[in-house]
Amino acid sequence: MADHGLKFEIESKTVAEFRSLDKSGELILQPEYQRQAVWPVRAKVSLMETILLGYPIPEIYLAYETSPEGEQTASVVDGQQRLTSLLEFLNNKFPLDGLEDEKLSSKFEGMLFKELPDDVRQEFFQYRFPIRRLSNLADEFVRAVFARVNRVNMVLTEQELRNALLPGPFNDFLKDCAAHQISTVSGVFSGERRKRGGDLEFYAEVFGTCIFGLSNKKTELNERYDKISADFENYQDRSAEFLELLTLLSNTIKWVGRTRWSNIVDMFTLLHTSWGLRAELKSADHFQRMQVRELLDLFQRAVSERKRNGENGETDSLLESLATIVDMSAEEVEKIIEEYTSGVRNSSDLGSRRIRSQQLTLLLSRKIKN
Template sequence: MADHGLKFEIESKTVAEFRTLDKSGELILQPEYQRKAVWPERAKVSLMETILLGYPIPEIYLAYETSPEGEQTASVVDGQQRLTSLLEFLNNAFTLVGLEDERLREKFEGKLFKELPDDVRREFFQYRFPIRRLSNLADEFVRAVFARVNRVNMVLTEQELRNALLPGPFNDFLKDCAAHQISTKSGIFSGERRSRGGDLEFYAEVFGTCIFGLSNKKTELSERYDKISADFEDYQSRSIEFLELLTTLSEIVKWVGRTRWSNIVDMFTLLHVSWGLRNELGNASPNQKMQIQDLLDQFQRTVSVMKRDSENGEAAGVLESLADMVDMPVEKVKKIVKDYTSGIRNSSDLGSRRVRSQQLALVLSANLKGCLSD
């Protein structure tokens, strides 16, 4: 059994003590490795109901750190969702809606914390949480505890575990990608996906694909992530190129309404194919970029129409327009679009990814050759 001199003291804290810690700035609710608060309101209300009933709650892990000057902070290793919800309720951020206990529902349904009777609020403040105290541990051990506790509890996504266990330059790069204007313009990530690290995982997978080639997401993402994270200096220059590509595409693509490029599957393919053509895209003139913009817009429209109904009159029109742009026979373009559309099914499968990338590359390369030679 490994001995790192770890100290895990068991104690308890009242709701009032947590409020005091938070007000003094000593409570760090969201350390860098923690996920964002994602509990739905029904879960928050259920926790408040548990406290009102005086029922027990699973222990909270706090990592205490004391400075040479005697200043102390307590970082939440496990229990962030519970404590965030608790403090929100104390600040009257939500009401008690959907209480399950009949007695409590009759008395407190729809009430804010400040609207509860004085004796109830006083008792609420005296409720004790069981605490597992971690004292002055090295950051790596705190992260390891965080990841292991949450892995056992099965409450974190794989990316949230990576964020905890693999901080550093690669993680910072992924955050830069997620914060890039292309993420906002495309509207590709829902609030829930962002809150669970799905945006970071997406860019990690795309970047890994650009470096190592297409793969099946389930089999190689973690291995690639570990490799890049461990040797990020080797990939520094390409990370800069990748961010530059995001800027180029954010300016070239027509982000009007929600297009196919706002879907994870299609954006993945666009980024992968564009990586192979990044020099041509980056060196294109303003006029040439307009042509590329029109092509990408026409391509995504054609895919959407063909996906709905490949035999209607609208499909014939969009196919002809796309064929003119790339100077190919209509039948050839029709096959390209059909093959791309077939690759949307089983979207993370290696074969499907390969088909989508091959077909988009055919169209984009043909257009680039034409407009760059003008």
Template sequence: MTEIVNKMRSGDYFVDPSFQRRLVWNEKQKVRLIETVLMEYPMPEIYLWEQAPDPQSGSQKFSIVDGQQRLSTLREFTSNEWPLKKAYLDEENAEKDFADCFWKDLDADTRSKFFQYSINARRIPSEVSDDDIRQMFARLNETDRSLNPQEMRNATLNGEFLAAANSLADTDEFLALQIFSLDNIRRMGDVEFASQLLGYERKGIANDTPKTMNELYNEFNDDYSEAEIDKANVSKSLKLVNEVFLDEEIEAFFATQNYVYTLHSLFDVCEEKPADQWRAGLLGFVQAYAGLPANDDDVKEDQKSLAEFRKGASSRTRSKSSRTQRLFGLKNWLAQNFPELIEDKDS
């Protein structure tokens, strides 16, 4: 344990973000791991990929292939980042001396026992290729279904489409949306949504299932020559989204992944208009939508576009049909009530 903690602090054990998942453990999971160590129960072995030694000093670094969450948790706890909250401990340990303690509060015997804990590490030779390491990481995590589809793509692919999606998710326009929870970001939900928007640029409105997203990644993995153009188009659209979100009522309604996708597709098919004009139209839509009767039988003729939008919002949200219903429900209502706003690019 002493060697592992020291190497984590020094960076000799490191995480390669090009295939590793983001940290996703919550506080309870972290406390339970430290409890496991203090109870001297075993934990699964970790996998370390040896890097080529420095030819001058002979020092060597190791990429963590499997065990990132556990090793990061050990480093965090011994750096006094959080305590062993009693509420997360087993009942038999809730009254022990280490309950509610930070690392610095543990007595010398407990810390000594902690450092004597043995963790089995399997070392993978540096000659093993990067592609093989990616496949190994994916296989290790696939068995317990701990990776979601986007994390699997991040683990197994290293191509141009993934790079573009990661780059888009880091832009100011994308980050300003603030439509992702911290856990969603950790699980790469932001990168997946960026992938959907880039997919729209290539394919138009489409079904975004795990299968179709994998096909999109495979198609543009090696050659995505339009990446910069697509990212610029999406960023321009998201800049306009953020500008219309200056109206709190509009933001409260549209600030979800599904509705941002709808706005992006709306701005794409219509002629460019200033943000203040879009705000006027979208605010009118939000207020009219609030007055839509709950029963479709009570919907009036001039509310049918609103009902179409609602139908698309209540069905499979990432399907082509529901996305199309949302787009044209919104677009048709705006065309009826703000005709100066809606001009098709092809008209």
């Protein structure tokens, strides 16, 4: 049996060798545990400048795996951003804009790789990266190395570390949530948040809240994540219900421009509140769902108006319309809106979360439980 202890071989590879590995399909830039490429162009250009100057670059970790048929692949454990940037430059995906070295800037500023002189490109291809080679290690060891290296370097978010260390059905479920149409139509996640796993973390926190109740995000998220991930089979039915709820809300809410539901805080409250009323929402007839649709639209508009201190002059009409739908007085509805809006401050605080969920539940339940 092979020894699966953590042993590293130190070697080096040229830019040309990395290009060949990529072209042959032997280089796996983004293993399942890796994050997406997130470097801005400025950082990519800085790396190319470093290579052109011949300065050293931190070592890259590669996990080699050889099949019984003799086929070999190299997965990038650490160095994905560097190698992705390198290959993009070789494929003329970005120019050398913003070079800091005056001599290089005077010669190559604004050039694509193909526009560099032949001798410069030839020398560029010969630049050597230091490599730490991991050979035929079990997947859990490779993931542990990935997490450890990145934790020490402080380059991964908490969710990116979870993705690396806790693969499996819970992680797959979170990806299904992130890929759901509600994530797109709501506009709740920025491109940067998605790249760093913020969408997965959001759904992990909401689902955990639906299962275990409201909490302070910072104190209990990791514990709940570990618990669900380790025993996801026990949560399989509820995960299916959660996805059904996402579909129901996606088809019910008015998605016109940015709404309150485009904010993480409000979307969190909407999902948690709706989960508690999911049986009623699911069994509601068409007329009730249309009224829920109108209620949620008027509610989010009233909250936005309240946060703007009524500068659009729509407060009274919104409160009156909302009061009519839920069969309450405008004064009662105004108090609910004020309470909810107060809970938007200190958004991750347990007390604020409780206030928001209580007030939205109060309105929604008036409509679907009557």
